[in-house]
Amino acid sequence: MSHVVLLSLALLLLLAVISSTNAQTPVPIPRACSSPATNQYPFCNPKLSLDERIHDLIGRLQDEEKPLMMTARESPKGNVSRLGIPEYDWGANCVHGVQSRCGTKCPTSFANPNGLGATFNMTNVHAMAQVIGLELRSLWLQGVGENNVNNLPHLGLDCWSPNININRDPRWGRNQEVPGEDPYLSGQFAYAYTTGLQQGEDKRFLQAVVTLKHWAAYSLEDIPGTNINRYNFNAIVNSYDWANTYTPAFKAAVVEGKAKGVMCSYNALNNIPTCASTFLNNTLRGDWGFDGYVTSDSGAVGCIQNNHHYVSTNPEACAAAIKGGTDIDSGGDYDTSLLLAVSQNLIKISDVDLSLYRVLKIRFELGLFDPIDDQPYWHVSPDVVNTPASQALNLLATQQTLVLLKNSPLKGSSTPTLPFPKGKKVAVIGPHGNATGDMVGNYLGEICHDRSFDCVVSPFLAIQKLNVGGSTVYVEGTSVTGNTTSGFDAAIQAASAADYVVLMIGLDQGVEGEMHDRVNITLPGVQDQFSQKIISIGKPTAVVLLNGGAVAIDWIHDEADVAVLEAFYPGFQGGNAIATAIFGDYNPGGKMPYTVYRSDYIHQVNMTSMDMSLAPGRTYRYFKGAPLWPFGYGLTYTAFTLAWHNQSDHHQFDENTEVPVHKLGAVTYVVTVNNTGKVAGDEVVQAYFQSPTDQKLIRQLFGFQRVHLLPGQQTEVKFTLSPSTFELGDEEGTVAVGRGVYAIHFTNGVDMTLSTSLTVA
Numbered sequence: 001m002s003h004v005v006l007l008s009l010a011l012l013l014l015l016a017v018i019s020s021t022n023a024q025t026p027v028p029i030p031r032a033c034s035s036p037a038t039n040q041y042p043f044c045n046p047k048l049s050l051d052e053r054i055h056d057l058i059g060r061l062q063d064e065e066k067p068l069m070m071t072a073r074e075s076p077k078g079n080v081s082r083l084g085i086p087e088y089d090w091g092a093n094c095v096h097g098v099q100s101r102c103g104t105k106c107p108t109s110f111a112n113p114n115g116l117g118a119t120f121n122m123t124n125v126h127a128m129a130q131v132i133g134l135e136l137r138s139l140w141l142q143g144v145g146e147n148n149v150n151n152l153p154h155l156g157l158d159c160w161s162p163n164i165n166i167n168r169d170p171r172w173g174r175n176q177e178v179p180g181e182d183p184y185l186s187g188q189f190a191y192a193y194t195t196g197l198q199q200g201e202d203k204r205f206l207q208a209v210v211t212l213k214h215w216a217a218y219s220l221e222d223i224p225g226t227n228i229n230r231y232n233f234n235a236i237v238n239s240y241d242w243a244n245t246y247t248p249a250f251k252a253a254v255v256e257g258k259a260k261g262v263m264c265s266y267n268a269l270n271n272i273p274t275c276a277s278t279f280l281n282n283t284l285r286g287d288w289g290f291d292g293y294v295t296s297d298s299g300a301v302g303c304i305q306n307n308h309h310y311v312s313t314n315p316e317a318c319a320a321a322i323k324g325g326t327d328i329d330s331g332g333d334y335d336t337s338l339l340l341a342v343s344q345n346l347i348k349i350s351d352v353d354l355s356l357y358r359v360l361k362i363r364f365e366l367g368l369f370d371p372i373d374d375q376p377y378w379h380v381s382p383d384v385v386n387t388p389a390s391q392a393l394n395l396l397a398t399q400q401t402l403v404l405l406k407n408s409p410l411k412g413s414s415t416p417t418l419p420f421p422k423g424k425k426v427a428v429i430g431p432h433g434n435a436t437g438d439m440v441g442n443y444l445g446e447i448c449h450d451r452s453f454d455c456v457v458s459p460f461l462a463i464q465k466l467n468v469g470g471s472t473v474y475v476e477g478t479s480v481t482g483n484t485t486s487g488f489d490a491a492i493q494a495a496s497a498a499d500y501v502v503l504m505i506g507l508d509q510g511v512e513g514e515m516h517d518r519v520n521i522t523l524p525g526v527q528d529q530f531s532q533k534i535i536s537i538g539k540p541t542a543v544v545l546l547n548g549g550a551v552a553i554d555w556i557h558d559e560a561d562v563a564v565l566e567a568f569y570p571g572f573q574g575g576n577a578i579a580t581a582i583f584g585d586y587n588p589g590g591k592m593p594y595t596v597y598r599s600d601y602i603h604q605v606n607m608t609s610m611d612m613s614l615a616p617g618r619t620y621r622y623f624k625g626a627p628l629w630p631f632g633y634g635l636t637y638t639a640f641t642l643a644w645h646n647q648s649d650h651h652q653f654d655e656n657t658e659v660p661v662h663k664l665g666a667v668t669y670v671v672t673v674n675n676t677g678k679v680a681g682d683e684v685v686q687a688y689f690q691s692p693t694d695q696k697l698i699r700q701l702f703g704f705q706r707v708h709l710l711p712g713q714q715t716e717v718k719f720t721l722s723p724s725t726f727e728l729g730d731e732e733g734t735v736a737v738g739r740g741v742y743a744i745h746f747t748n749g750v751d752m753t754l755s756t757s758l759t760v761a
Contacts, residue, residue, distance in 0.1 A: 176548025243729020
């Protein structure tokens with residue numbers, strides 16, 4: 001795997017957190033194999049093989065005890081007291097932090113994944129996942145439950161994360177949860193998250209378990225005005241797109257990251273509900289060697305019958321799910337109907353036992369059936385939650401999400417709009433100027449102990465704090481979705497009296513989110529009209545966007561002399577991160593993880609079409625039009641140059657030199673990055689190829705590295721190919737490396753590109 005080499009101070013500080021995991025803490029939750037009466041069972045004997053122990057346990061279970069052990073979120077049910085086996089509550093969420101209530105301290109909440117994708121820094125993603133995994137263990141030991149109004153019981157140790165579906169359409173409500181539109185970037189994210197979460201200090205056991213979602217081809221919530229929604233949608237995916245777009249991220253996490261969990265989705269794939277698909281099961285367990293568990297999304301087993309009408313009865317739905325490899329039912333269907341499916345001869349009890357084996361195997365691999373005295377994971381202190389080190393990592397990772405999209409020069413000057421000087425009169429204007437809850441996105445743990453967002457520092461308060469010697473005011477002007485102009489005058493007055501303006505606009509969870517997609521990609525309410533009023537005043541203005549999916553701000557891109565800073569949903573540290581970028585304490589260096597289309601793009605593509613290359617095309621890989629800002633784009637306050645490390649290096653392998661596929665690992669390109677500007681900053685070098693055999697594909701990302709350089713400093717970044725670098729699927733979905741001349745490009749995504757070519761024999 002290609003990894004980012006930028007290692008943060010916060011990651012080093014994380015070692016201090018990990019070193020405290022051996023602190024003794026009470027264990028308030030029940031555990032298996034904890035009494036003399038139960039320790040006699042062979043399944044409690046750690047000297048036996050894992051296979052022997054699991055089979056021994058299954059052999060002691062009564063059939064009626066099995067369904068609840070295969071059901072998520074039914075704690076305190078699912079225990080088998082006669083064998084000393086406690087319940088286990090499947091289904092914690094950890095999309096960008098543990099989604100739990102607070103224990104002694106509240107869990108660390110990071111930036112949303114769409115922003116983390118913009119960092120192009122998987123070192124920080126890996127470190128974040130380590131924090132999440134460790135905090136999950138601690139909160140689990142504290143008996144903390146999910147952050148749910150229904151007061152769900154204590155957490156499990158399986159995270160229903162990460163979400164690595166593709167940002168296929170900007171209208172999709174859950175674009176905030178995924179790292180971007182590129183399958184390679186998503187695969188790198190999935191690998192970093194998986195290894196960070198699952199692998200901790202005790203190599204004998206899993207620290208926690210990832211559950212990759214949503215398997216597969218899931219990227220639609222609902223279509224307003226129709227009866228099409230995620231529960232009944234049938235995603236028609238051709239073999240080409242299946243191989244090249246919808247599976248690579250999952251494959252990277254499973255094959256290379258050794259992910260232990262997968263969640264099947266609500267939708268059907270090519271007429272078969274995903275949770276009932278033997279094709280998907282065979283892909284995972286057969287082709288990729290997956291040895292973990294599969295859970296349904298909540299209620300998805302019931303969807304097989306009730307929404308897709310694939311079968312006629314609930315027992316038939318349970319049988320179809322078991323045959324499709326769905327081991328855990330997040331719902332009540334297995335509890336009520338799984339054994340009915342057996343009694344009706346739809347499946348055998350051995351089929352149930354196979355799924356139960358995979359479910360129990362995860363619990364054994366977590367160390368839940370082994371002696372705990374020498375297990376660090378059973379002695380994780382409450383003190384590891386939300387430490388200064390994790391918040392330092394959080395701030396740095398959030399700062400690295402920021403993408404500078406535009407930085408127009410001030411009127412009559414060559415000086416760019418950003419950064420602003422301190423000590424001036426600053427007006428923070430707009431619906432997100434004082435954002436707290438709207439800034440942290442979705443899938444949240446309890447952020448503050450009182451279930452409020454009062455402990456979150458808003459952009460206004462952060463800007464006010466940094467604006468030493470100046471004055472800072474805030475006026476909302478309009479809400480995110482409001483249609484009244486009654487607040488315009490006060491905002492215009494504040495902006496007119498200021499030296500500098502920060503205009504904070506965008507979306508919120510009422511506009512986009514789980515279970516609701518957008519109908520357009522422009523600013524909602526009267527924000528567009530409001531923005532024109534504020535910008536037309538003529539003060540130096542920084543437009544800051546908060547959003548999940550792309551926002552089409554056509555006229556701001558085309559006409560406005562402003563700066564535009566994309567902040568996504570930046571999370572708990574968002575206010576501080578934005579403020580440091582506004583005043584230049586931090587130099588933004590993120591790159592767009594998805595294409596920002598013009599507003600009319602949605603009228604050219606059908607939301608239900610899963611075809612990536614159908615005109616005008618989806619994502620940078622197939623879109624032939626001119627976007628507002630392309631994938632990989634992002635400016636900086638400094639200046640960089642890219643050059644070949646040695647002018648002869650890129651000629652060592654060219655179109656006149658044939659390289660066999662199996663020798664591609666010997667090909668390395670070295671690029672020198674030089675900071676020629678006046679301030680320190682980050683640059684992301686992106687590597688793309690153009691295929692000689694795939695005429696649909698415009699280009700494909702195959703590597704990236706983010707580097708931090710002081711003024712006048714330079715460094716070398718290396719990109720080594722592998723036999724799989726150029727693998728693509730053909731029209732039948734057969735994945736192979738095509739022969740011919742490949743164009744290869746190394747770029748900063750803005751104005752510098754180094755190009756060469758290579759012939760693969």
